Amino acid sequence: MIFSSKAEYGVRLMIELGRQSPEHPTSLKAIADAEGLPLAYLEQVVARLRKAGLVMSARGAHGGYWLSRPAEEIAMDEVVQALEGSIAPMECFVHDHTERVLCSHQPDAGRGCATKLLWTRVQGGIIRSLQTTTLAELVDFSGGRVPEPESAAATLDVVSVPAA
Amino acid sequence: MIFSSKAEYGVRLMIELGRQSPEHPTSLKAIADAEGLPLAYLEQVVARLRKAGLVMSARGAHGGYWLSRPAEEIAMDEVVQALEGSIAPMECFVHDHTERVLCSHQPDAGRGCATKLLWTRVQGGIIRSLQTTTLAELVDFSGGRVPEPESAAATLDVVSVPAA
DNA sequence: CTTAAACCGACCTCCCTGGTAGGATTTACC
DNA sequence: GGTAAATCCTACCAGGGAGGTCGGTTTAAG
Numbered sequence: 001m002i003f004s005s006k007a008e009y010g011v012r013l014m015i016e017l018g019r020q021s022p023e024h025p026t027s028l029k030a031i032a033d034a035e036g037l038p039l040a041y042l043e044q045v046v047a048r049l050r051k052a053g054l055v056m057s058a059r060g061a062h063g064g065y066w067l068s069r070p071a072e073e074i075a076m077d078e079v080v081q082a083l084e085g086s087i088a089p090m091e092c093f094v095h096d097h098t099e100r101v102l103c104s105h106q107p108d109a110g111r112g113c114a115t116k117l118l119w120t121r122v123q124g125g126i127i128r129s130l131q132t133t134t135l136a137e138l139v140d141f142s143g144g145r146v147p148e149p150e151s152a153a154a155t156l157d158v159v160s161v162p163a164a
Numbered sequence: 165m166i167f168s169s170k171a172e173y174g175v176r177l178m179i180e181l182g183r184q185s186p187e188h189p190t191s192l193k194a195i196a197d198a199e200g201l202p203l204a205y206l207e208q209v210v211a212r213l214r215k216a217g218l219v220m221s222a223r224g225a226h227g228g229y230w231l232s233r234p235a236e237e238i239a240m241d242e243v244v245q246a247l248e249g250s251i252a253p254m255e256c257f258v259h260d261h262t263e264r265v266l267c268s269h270q271p272d273a274g275r276g277c278a279t280k281l282l283w284t285r286v287q288g289g290i291i292r293s294l295q296t297t298t299l300a301e302l303v304d305f306s307g308g309r310v311p312e313p314e315s316a317a318a319t320l321d322v323v324s325v326p327a328a
Numbered sequence: 329c330t331t332a333a334a335c336c337g338a339c340c341t342c343c344c345t346g347g348t349a350g351g352a353t354t355t356a357c358c
Numbered sequence: 359g360g361t362a363a364a365t366c367c368t369a370c371c372a373g374g375g376a377g378g379t380c381g382g383t384t385t386a387a388g
Contacts (some may be wrong), residue, residue, distance in 0.1 A: 002166045002286070004255040004345065011279050027364065043345055043366075060355025061363040076282055089166040100266070114306035115175050118240055121293045129289030133282055142278035191333065199375065205378055207335075214334095224386025225332040 003084060010045045010083040011076070011138070017055060018071040018139035019146045025057070025064030045083065048151055052082030071139050077130035086124055089119040167248060173201055174209045174247040175240070175302070181219060182235040182303035189221070189228030207249065216246030230319045235303050241294035251290055253283040 018030045028046060032039040046065060049055045056068045067074065081087060092113075139145065180195045192210060197205040210229060213219045221233045231238065245251060256277075303309065 001255055002251070002290075003283075005255065006346085008254055008256075008279055011282060015278050025364095029364080038347065040349080044347090057365065059353075059354085059365045061361095062356060063354080063364045065365090067385080087166070091165055091169065091171055092172075114179050114302045115172055117305050118175060118294075118297055118302060119167070121297055122290055125289035126166075126286055126292030129285045131280075133285055137280060138278045141281050170377085189333095193333080202378065204380075210377090211335080221334065222386085223334045223384075225330095226387060227385080229334090276347050 001027045003080070004049070006045055007080055007083045009035075009042060010049060011079060012037070013042065013046060014049065014054070014067070014074070014079055014135055015138050015142050017065060017067050018135050019142065019144070021146070022066045022070075025062070025066050030064075048082050049079070052078065054079060054082060071136035072134055074135040075131050076133045076135060076138070077127055079135065080130055082154040087123060087130075089126070090115070092116070093119060093123070095135075106128070166168075167244065170209055170212070171207060171244055171247045173199075174213060175243060176201070177206065177210060178213065178218070178231070178238070178243055178299055179302050179306055181184045181229060181231050182299050183306065183308070184230070186230045186234075189230050191228040194228075212246050213243070216242065218243060218246060231299075233298035236298055237297050238261070238299040240299065241291055241304070243299065244294055251287060251294075253286045253290075254279070256280070257283060257287070 012035050013031055016034060017026060020026045028042050029039055031037070032042050046057075047057065050057055050065075053068060054074065055065045057063065057065050077087075086093075176199050177195055180198060181190060184190045192206050195201070195204055196206050210219065210221075214221055214229075217232060218238065219229045221227065221229050241251075250257070
């Protein structure tokens with residue numbers, strides 16, 4: 001298995017948020033119920049998304065999460081990267097603090113690290129396919145946005161972007 | 165980590181075999197010494213390659229392994245597939261006995277399995293990048309074929325490194 | 329008949345995945 | 359202010375797979 005269930009859950013969570021209006025927060029419990037996922041575990045998953053700046057949150061009653069950007073502007077490589085850590089095809093691909101990915105193998109006896117060539121290509125293939133998929137595509141594929149509720153007056157009042 | 169060390173070791177093993185003449189078998193011990201890998205573990209790795217028909221073997225003294233086809237005709241997706249089993253980005257991608265890969269998720273409540281769209285693309289990206297890389301490329305990258313020995317001396321125990 | 333090698337299967341240890349548990353804190357509403 | 363709903367945080371835990379090891383059997387060359 002290439003990706004862990006954190007990625008699966010996290011992507012589903014993002015899709016769920018993308019289907020909702022960003023105006024009012026969606027609680028984790030609602031998502032957990034809708035997707036049949038354990039709430040306590042989802043908390044850990046969403047924490048990664050929040051730290052990556054992909055979702056924002058409001059605490060307290062009627063709190064919840066929402067996308068920090070429109071789904072059209074969220075590429076899935078950001079999402080998966082936030083959930084899985086670095087996308088490394090092999091042990092020797094380690095992130096240093098910058099963006100660079102490097103191979104820790106010694107260039108043994110003058111020859112290059114041949115497997116690195118292969119894994120680099122694989123990594124490129126993965127990242128490309130993730131970069132060219134937006135969250136909006138997945139939202140659309142899963143049935144699109146949830147229709148805005150008619151009782152707009154009430155809900156819009158609840159909008160409650162914390163008026164600090 | 166996307167691929168296990170079986171893939172790393174197995175690819176290195178294949179490259180080593182690709183650097184050798186297919187005329188005489190190369191022992192696992194020679195490869196283990198050259199690459200610094202545990203012999204007993206390599207046995208398990210090479211067994212997968214043999215069962216996949218990628219290498220052939222001869223038992224007994226002076227036995228060993230060789231590529232069953234020229235390196236130019238071996239695409240790396242075959243190799244990685246043999247080593248790792250199926251290349252599935254996510255739990256729900258399971259192989260049945262055919263080539264088809266399917267998602268076990270129910271199409272819940274009429275909506276399609278949206279994550280499947282994403283993982284399918286990722287899988288495609290991986291497989292494409294593996295398919296378009298041949299073993300010969302990696303052999304070449306790692307310094308190319310070992311020069312054919314003229315004498316009948318036991319050359320194979322010492323994998324001669326081209327002296328820079 | 330000794331030696332080098334492939335072949336085989338059982339075992340073993342560590343670490344990560346996939347959770348659970350229990351709380352502390354924040355906020356809306358009455 | 360009290361209570362309920364929610365985020366947030368840390369610790370813990372069981373299971374399984376990764377990454378080997380070990381011991382032995384069979385095969386073939388010299």
